Amino acid sequence: MEIHYDRHHRTYFNNYVNAVKGTTLENIPLEKVFASVSTAGDAVRNNGGGFYNHTIFWKNLGKGSSGPSAELSSAINQSFSSFDKFREAFNNAGKTRFGSGWAWLYLTADKKLAITSTPNQDNPLMDISPVKGTPLLTLDVWEHAYYLKYQNKRADYIDAFWNVVNWDEVNRRYKEAV
Ligand code: MN
Numbered sequence: 001m002e003i004h005y006d007r008h009h010r011t012y013f014n015n016y017v018n019a020v021k022g023t024t025l026e027n028i029p030l031e032k033v034f035a036s037v038s039t040a041g042d043a044v045r046n047n048g049g050g051f052y053n054h055t056i057f058w059k060n061l062g063k064g065s066s067g068p069s070a071e072l073s074s075a076i077n078q079s080f081s082s083f084d085k086f087r088e089a090f091n092n093a094g095k096t097r098f099g100s101g102w103a104w105l106y107l108t109a110d111k112k113l114a115i116t117s118t119p120n121q122d123n124p125l126m127d128i129s130p131v132k133g134t135p136l137l138t139l140d141v142w143e144h145a146y147y148l149k150y151q152n153k154r155a156d157y158i159d160a161f162w163n164v165v166n167w168d169e170v171n172r173r174y175k176e177a178v
Contacts, residue, residue: 012050019043034125049121062166069171079113093117100142106133107177134177
């Protein structure tokens, strides 16, 4: 985690800062940059995504939170029929993402919960993404996220993720997005 945070994430951040330096994107929030990222070039797309996605990911992690709020639980049951089915669908999104990418729980424009995965450093805020919405919970499934501890066993890493989800943050994001 230390290497992931201090080296991988930092590299995306540094490269993003360099990519937008002196351009019209320099002082624009990432969420706005993503809305027209197709016109901004690969350095902005890949490093902006890497910077932003990891920021959500770290805040997703923590210990001692109680679980989904009553509102989020009810939305989860409505969209996926149960918490176990939701977790299974999220796990499948992570397990079946070929190569590198991210699994997402996100809120659609019509305020419904949905699950997807994105390749590389893309995310559902990007105009190039076939699925769009507001990110609520994400899991990094790049090999660099798990290889040192789990080697090739991505599924074990995904299962262990649920022990350290910071639901307080997911609940906050859900409340804000709704
Ligand atoms: Mn990563």
